[in-house]
Amino acid sequence: MNIDQWVHNNTFHHGQFWDFRHMVEAKEQQNVKVSLCIPTLNEEKTIGKEVVIFKSELMSRYPLLDEIAIIDSGSTDQTCEVAASYGADVYLASDILPEVGAKRGKGENLWKAIYQLEGDIIIYVDADIKNIHPRFAYGLLAPLLYRPEIKYVKAFYDRPLAFSQGIRPSGGGRVTEILVRPLFSLFFPELTGIIQPLSGEYAVRREVLQDIPFPIGYGVETSHLIDVYSKWGMEAFGQTDLDQRVHRNQATRDLGKMSFGILQTFLSRAKSLGIMPEMPNLHPSLRQFQAREGSFEQVEYHIVEEERPPMITIPAYREKFNIVE
Amino acid sequence: MFLFMAKNNDIKNALERYRHAMADKRDILLTNIVMVGEIPAPTFEEEARVRFMVDRFSEAGLHNCSADEVGNGFGILPGTESDRNILLVAHADSIFGPKVDHTISMHVDRVEGPAVGDNALGLAALATLPLALEQLDLALKSNVILMAASRSLGRGDLQGLRFFLQNNKRPIQCAMCVEGVQLGRLSYSSIGMVRAEINVYVPEQYDWTRFGAAGANITLIDLINKMNRIPLPKRPKTSIVLGTIEGGTSFNTIATHALLRFEIRSESAEVVHDILQQIEDAIAETQSETNADIKLDVLARRKPGGVDFRHALVRRARAVMRALDIEPRMAPSTSELSELINHNIPAITLGLTESEKQSQINESLKIEPIFTGMAQLIGMLVAMDEDGRHEH
16 A cells, blocks of 8 residues: 555544534444543543543533543552542453453553453543643544544644745654664555554554454554554554644653563564564663763663463453354 | 522522532533633633633534624523523633643642633633533523623733623623632622833943942832832722832843832722822832833723622622522622623622632642532522512
């Protein structure tokens, strides 16, 4: 598929979806349930506003969401109390599917949400968005309601627009532009059409979510893109411009850890897809330097990108959703 | 309904029902605070915020949803019978400029952010009110005009409301000004006021040795000392509020410009006039002593007036507050109320909740009292509607 053509046909702006009544009609006609999942870990400062805005605009005023759920990784602040006080369903990730054990990472929460939540579509939204607005959910949901062939809608922010001095570069953050985009360009050129492959906001049909594995750490977004692309092709993707997103900025050192995790996931996919069948064993340790009193010392981080299998392989899931082999 | 013909217990029950209805709309009301409050709206730049309000009015099915040529936003909740009109007005502008981070945060029991009380909550109340009335199945006889007023604060000098009252063709029988804070506020009269700005300029090539002065700051302080020596009568109540002082640019540069913003407030228009005259004299004296260029700009004037303490509107308001266990705090106003009084429209100003750090960037509103404040607002609206019915 021509990338430009895909970008033209499958790229949206949230402003296109201003008619909420029309969206509610489409949802009712299709008889689909929609769940909003917010993975959290110590997000008491932003979670209250996020929950109350989604509940007001997309449940009370326009019934587009059937449930709003927090999947928490064990916050030690008031995240769960604040979320519950504004009407969210609050779940502790470790309480969901206890028979498979508990792992720590955002991907774990996203994966367990597939079991816990009822929606035919699940919208994932990060909890640390300062300028939260209903568009962060409806902008991702709408393409799924209006375009049956689309299965996975990613958010992006700050669309490329002509400006006074011509065209300015636009795209993702540092890890996207320095690591992920070069990798996709080399191995999956069509995926470069996705403007912000690492954005934490996306809406996905259950039929897709249950069929793909979930790295529990940094690699979850990258693996999703590769897996969905490999199984369903570019036609399955959509992307929506949600304008600006204000959030915490991460230190370069943390981005190093993130890149390390993403690279592990990428290489493991490259191996399993036969792109790079011969690969030596990878060392799961990232080494960074820090200076202390005039001397340099090495700090070693052990980062292993564990994966959860496709949810459909979990017996309890098949039972809960009446899935027969 | 005849809420205010009813017995005390019936009044309490009705108000409690209103409070519950508002609590049911909690998520919508809080979201309205956030969404309206996060749109910067410094005076004269309220357009985006007013557009949001008009959209809300329109979505609620109100009539005549529109913005006028000075940027006021409107929606009309049509009455069932009469051609009476009740005006509910909340000012749309805030004291914070567009460069201020307008992010609002929600905690378990409070909302925090710049201008949440003045006046994001007042606007959110107007945006949510039609939905609450619908839930309560309260069909009022009177038309209710909901107005987000532009150009209210500071240099705005109530231009938005003044424009509306000068050009409006619908007769308005009574009005309520809705302010976010403080719950218990009951204003029914306006005091005399002059709002002014004094700018002190000294030339950059000032001859310091000759005049022995130390720049615009010292000149302004000298002037302020003179203002402080102006005797203020205890009756009628009178005060001079020195609101803002600015001057200079750094530690070690002699200031060439200093600024004072102040208000003279009094129950008597004559006293306000007399004090302004004395300040002008003090300016002339300081100018002759220093050769500094001192400019006085009067930005706004208010005349004292208003309805009587025993006016039906005030009695109703006190009854509603009493039934909700709200302690009324009577205070005269210099805001929208005074413009309504100028047009002989009986009006009151009410506050909706309690706040801390008022007018600061991290102003904090208590959530729970808001529902009592909103019940008070609905109770007053019903009372105004009923008064109109008896008149007919």
